[in-house]
Amino acid sequence: MSQTPAKAENPATADTPKPDGGVPKQEASGTTAKSARDDDTVITALELADAGMTPAMQAYFDKCTEKLGFIPNVLKAYAFDMPKLEAFVAMYNDLMLAPSGLSKLEREMIAVAVSSQNRCYYCLTAHGAAVRALSDDPVLGELMVMNYRAARLDRRQRAMLDFAVKLTAEPWAVEEVDRQALRVAGFSDRDIWDIAAVAGFFNMSNRIASATDMRPNSAYHGQKRG
Amino acid sequence: MSQTPAKAENPATADTPKPDGGVPKQEASGTTAKSARDDDTVITALELADAGMTPAMQAYFDKCTEKLGFIPNVLKAYAFDMPKLEAFVAMYNDLMLAPSGLSKLEREMIAVAVSSQNRCYYCLTAHGAAVRALSDDPVLGELMVMNYRAARLDRRQRAMLDFAVKLTAEPWAVEEVDRQALRVAGFSDRDIWDIAAVAGFFNMSNRIASATDMRPNSAYHGQKRG
Amino acid sequence: MSQTPAKAENPATADTPKPDGGVPKQEASGTTAKSARDDDTVITALELADAGMTPAMQAYFDKCTEKLGFIPNVLKAYAFDMPKLEAFVAMYNDLMLAPSGLSKLEREMIAVAVSSQNRCYYCLTAHGAAVRALSDDPVLGELMVMNYRAARLDRRQRAMLDFAVKLTAEPWAVEEVDRQALRVAGFSDRDIWDIAAVAGFFNMSNRIASATDMRPNSAYHGQKRG
Amino acid sequence: MSQTPAKAENPATADTPKPDGGVPKQEASGTTAKSARDDDTVITALELADAGMTPAMQAYFDKCTEKLGFIPNVLKAYAFDMPKLEAFVAMYNDLMLAPSGLSKLEREMIAVAVSSQNRCYYCLTAHGAAVRALSDDPVLGELMVMNYRAARLDRRQRAMLDFAVKLTAEPWAVEEVDRQALRVAGFSDRDIWDIAAVAGFFNMSNRIASATDMRPNSAYHGQKRG
Amino acid sequence: MSQTPAKAENPATADTPKPDGGVPKQEASGTTAKSARDDDTVITALELADAGMTPAMQAYFDKCTEKLGFIPNVLKAYAFDMPKLEAFVAMYNDLMLAPSGLSKLEREMIAVAVSSQNRCYYCLTAHGAAVRALSDDPVLGELMVMNYRAARLDRRQRAMLDFAVKLTAEPWAVEEVDRQALRVAGFSDRDIWDIAAVAGFFNMSNRIASATDMRPNSAYHGQKRG
């Protein structure tokens, strides 16, 4: 697998040159809310034995700990099987961090709007925090979680989310007119692919998280709130 | 109208004996997020001239300012017509603050679970904050906003929310078997009325807020986050 | 509470100068249909002891009996608790009878179209009768109950009901374009509030009625049929 | 075609030995409601020239006029093409009037419950009247129109309508367990066929009526109201 | 009943002058797939004794065998009652084979698009084969089964299927604007009737098939595949 150690899972900090990122390590330690009490230890409802870590994956986990202060639970959940973990990390990092006509914030906005349609607790929590961090706008994350239609978005971002949410709710009805609306809003065909691919990826992740009752790290909840 | 000044709109602080409540006044001042920039001044999408305040309503607003640090925007939205404001306040305070077999927290949990089904930005924001405050559990509010089914609730509260959300999503299908499930979970017939009445009230408020693009006070977002 | 005795619950008669209204008292007595046999005595599925009536509420009930020949069952259902009854009556009378850019008939049409979307037996029966009475058009009530789209409405009333029903079915999707359609159809911002408020109110009442299996007075069924 | 003249379209009167049926001829004449003003003359939104009537169909129409006082508009709508009219009449009369383990009233109850799910104005009006007439219970027709779940039905009829409405709303999900529920409620396999066939027939008729904006004869509205 | 023997059930062959049609008799014999093992013998989940065949129906069945190599299972399913079988055959043959502004292929395309919306195994199998045969385009049948929106249709056929599928999914919402779209696409009012009638018929047949677990003849699966 080829992702570099510099690509950490949470783009909120992965791309920050400052070694400690914008999110203080450990900030939730000692103050975990009652409702999240076990969320850092009992990560899914499935009992799956950890596989031994490959060196590449161990290095990646170490980098996460260094940058974020914790390893995102979705990665720990996949750690029962190294090929599955590697494939997930490779696809995730390409989609969310590689060069694209969509900014990293826009990709996270799609992630949250899709996860809101699917009411996925894990993804709304983890990626809602990412929207807050990348936008430096704590309310924007809330809007994506609650109802993206209530946000004051420019025409481009609104078209992007309308496409992603329609693709989530009724994929069979997406047609040329929907692609054309994206082009009119300024997106290239490559951008359309990226919107579809990010929306598609979270339609996958939402379902794996819901199927396994995946719990988000408790640290996300308090990040970038004000 | 008979509500006493002591009944402030937001139960998070209204029932707190401490004069300053748990939520510091003004805490969001000067740091309003970009996405909430106008939310404290342009409260709805409708242009409605303020009616003159009646003494009772002025006293109520003054009490809100004293206790909460601000007047909830829903009240300002109603202030174009005193009889409408008075009727709303009377019903709200009775439902959410009067004695009931449901705790104030449970009533707020219903408010948020119903508002999540209806994806109401105003009510999710204002009452999500109330759940965080009343429970002293910042994550519980997130769970009610995102997907109440992911919360670790006891059987009683789960049955309560299942009823409220079914009543929201498909009211025509609620029948004796649903009421009986509440009785088995320990609720009295009076409690069932209260669950229905709170769920019904937010089905009303969600729609008025969505119809008018009502914006929540920016102060709610940061309240009780960690 | 301030509603005057002249404001009876059912606007079909409440605003009629003739003392006996348009609906003959007792008209259904002695001929109650089998399916409505107990509907005038077993009003809900909940056992709730009557609270003692306050003088104001007793006077209101007496006025209902004088004007309508009966007390609407929804009022009896609320009579277990005087503050709840008073708040309901205050809000109902303000919404349905106070001055508005919407006629009383239009408000009742909203009530029935919303109740049809929610398939609420109580509200369809009581307010279907009101539409028949206020319009002097027995078929208009049927159309509102069955499918408002089949009625031959002018552009204004069609826009009004389209907004109310969308607000009922998918409140999260109501946006500026929907408000603008109402303005184009001739409605003021205050009218938009009133449409939203009436639609919201019946989204509440439908749910309380469905949650409690509330039964309509048997007298409604035969009113204003030909 | 073999249906006898004695099989008139509306079973409410078709099978009554009394020559004038239970519904007085002409009862709505001269008092047609505004909303139904043109419903007896402009029957659908389609312009289709009448074909010449075959003798058998003319005799059938004459019998309808004699028994019901009018020709049901659905028959007039089909009269542009005799083979279509004959096929419709043959299937309708077999389904609704031929011997069956389901009473004629039960078949009409299915017709109305299905038409309520599909919100078909024509069929709700015409067959709602039939339920009122056959049951001698004016409220039962209302219940079938508004929400069959609110009716006090015995277990057999409730199971019958649950099956018919599920078959209407999500036919793909009907399976052996649903058939078995009917058998437990006392239905034979032949009865199950008849429930399915009647529910299926109105799923057809509802769509033809909705597609063509078919209007019910105004006489139905006032029939058997109290 | 008056349908001539020349009108066989499956139009794929019924209108072919060649005595053996385009579909070789017996082609699936001896190679029935495991999943269709009993589908030619256990036709529905209901036990219904065969009625004696009338001469007309026996002649019709003989003609089916001669032309198709088998009797379509839907006909065998109706054979427990001759009047029901006759009414079904008369309506089916009129709708699908009589002169119309819609080609036989177009009527079959409606049949399959409607059956896809309703996910009806019997009708998708039997009429998917008919689309393949009538169009001499094996992929067109697949497209109708899977998602008609993915087919490269001309404006006329797309409008036709959009109407038929909307009429299936939300009949209550079909209005003049939908009929007008058909007229703009070149359809006459009589054509609109035929689109509605075919869509309606399969909304009936889909439900009878789903209600009874009707199994398609195994021969359909392999017909006209390449």
Add this chain to the structure above:
Amino acid sequence: MSQTPAKAENPATADTPKPDGGVPKQEASGTTAKSARDDDTVITALELADAGMTPAMQAYFDKCTEKLGFIPNVLKAYAFDMPKLEAFVAMYNDLMLAPSGLSKLEREMIAVAVSSQNRCYYCLTAHGAAVRALSDDPVLGELMVMNYRAARLDRRQRAMLDFAVKLTAEPWAVEEVDRQALRVAGFSDRDIWDIAAVAGFFNMSNRIASATDMRPNSAYHGQKRG
């Protein structure tokens, strides 16, 4: 990327020791149906320039051609960007071909049942063919495409598909009771992960295919039909 050349995209042939697989190369050449005329050349609605192939990916494509007779269009669609192609291939091959408690056929059955819920033309075509090939049961593929509930499945496979389809249609409602139903049907926690992961993957792929109007290779349609 580590997938070995022996892992071809289509498991129907990838795991067959015979070099020519069960599906003759080129079988559709010269006979492409009208509806699929351009499907082998215009693969999506997006114009995306091919990136140069990496040696590993070129070798993989060559292996597909050798084994299948063609390169699956989804792979060509991804070929505008090598990291995206590699990540997709790695995840696909791990999920569908790596050791699992689910057979390869069962994984393909999930793929098709999920794609049917989402009405994805590309995936239904490609993976419907895979089900036909792996099961040697041409009808089983049709059943998965049309309505998996109509298939005669054993309890294990039915539970598997019920979970996958619920996870697709309403992921927010999947809870411990659903996982427990899988355990009762004999699945391990690792199997549950695999069911969720395959269902999730096709919820992603369905959306990318629908968003881009991805066309299946024409060769799939005729494969393994009888």
